[in-house]
Amino acid sequence: MKTGYLIDMDGVIYRENQLIPGAADFVYALTATGTPFLFLTNNSAPTPEDLAVRLNHLGIHGLSARHFYTSALNTADFLSESDPGCTVFVLGEGGLLTALHERRIANDALRPRYVVVGEGAATMERLAKAHECIERGAGLLATNPDNWCPISSEKTRPGAGATAAFLEASTGRRAYYLGKPNGYMFHRARRKLAELALSQLEQVVMIGDTMETDIRGAFEADMQSFLVLSGSTRIESVGDHVYQPTRILQSVADLTEEVKTGVASDRLNSPAFGGPHRDKFGSRHQTDIFAFHLPKPRPPMTK
Numbered sequence: 001m002k003t004g005y006l007i008d009m010d011g012v013i014y015r016e017n018q019l020i021p022g023a024a025d026f027v028y029a030l031t032a033t034g035t036p037f038l039f040l041t042n043n044s045a046p047t048p049e050d051l052a053v054r055l056n057h058l059g060i061h062g063l064s065a066r067h068f069y070t071s072a073l074n075t076a077d078f079l080s081e082s083d084p085g086c087t088v089f090v091l092g093e094g095g096l097l098t099a100l101h102e103r104r105i106a107n108d109a110l111r112p113r114y115v116v117v118g119e120g121a122a123t124m125e126r127l128a129k130a131h132e133c134i135e136r137g138a139g140l141l142a143t144n145p146d147n148w149c150p151i152s153s154e155k156t157r158p159g160a161g162a163t164a165a166f167l168e169a170s171t172g173r174r175a176y177y178l179g180k181p182n183g184y185m186f187h188r189a190r191r192k193l194a195e196l197a198l199s200q201l202e203q204v205v206m207i208g209d210t211m212e213t214d215i216r217g218a219f220e221a222d223m224q225s226f227l228v229l230s231g232s233t234r235i236e237s238v239g240d241h242v243y244q245p246t247r248i249l250q251s252v253a254d255l256t257e258e259v260k261t262g263v264a265s266d267r268l269n270s271p272a273f274g275g276p277h278r279d280k281f282g283s284r285h286q287t288d289i290f291a292f293h294l295p296k297p298r299p300p301m302t303k
Helices: 023-032 048-058 072-082 094-102 124-135 160-171 184-198 213-221 233-239 252-261
Strands: 004-008 038-042 068-070 087-091 114-117 141-142 148-150 155-158 202-208 225-226 247-249
Touching: 004 184, 023 087, 023 148, 023 252, 038 184, 048 068, 068 072, 068 184, 072 094, 072 114, 072 141, 072 184, 087 094, 087 124, 114 124, 114 160, 124 160, 124 184, 184 202, 202 213, 213 225, 247 252
Parallel strands: 004 038, 004 202, 038 068, 087 114, 114 141, 202 225, 225 247
Antiparallel strands: 148 155
């Protein structure tokens, strides 16, 4: 059975600019066996070339831009497919601007068809301009639903979802959130993975560390999903969700031998879960916000 892998990055391959133990060996096993894989990230700020350079600095060599698919690329794909010739006003950084430019989607600060929100610092001047564009009829798109993203064990940064929520509150318009867990992200990633494989894949597996995006998106896209415990999700909180991962691993290192031999291990099946456990952090994602429900502010971060 030919299997391809979609792989989240932060919390799966690295954490706080340090490779997770065994991650490099896992990636090298994929390349050595010719196993198709694609890194899938909600971060719209970097370009695929930026991500290849970053992994090279961290110790994973030999990757190129074709191994990465970001929410910025997904947003550009969505717009070029659903509304060719549209124009946009962008709140975001280089990765998003580059992706839109490569799809010939023009910037328009007067009457854009869409306001597109990605990662990055947004000045009040540009937020006011985006607000004005939306009031004039522009649609509101966010590259991903992340309200915040971890930088280290003690620090986070605002995400695209938080900026989109600001504009939702100021305009009364609802955003459409692309990126994980949106099915369009998984649909396009599966297609890109098949192009890399040069053949039809019998099975696609999503490897991620976040139940709300990686595992939910895979479940809704009818893919298998492997949850790794090297990132943001704790084992105690997995049972809170009605959708479940196919398997739970300590890290991607658990898969290295399996990739090399092609024989699945029978010791890595998901464990049984106990009673419900609730995280004390506020909502990280904007995926289930409706017009009658305003997002609650995230409580202060605790150690």
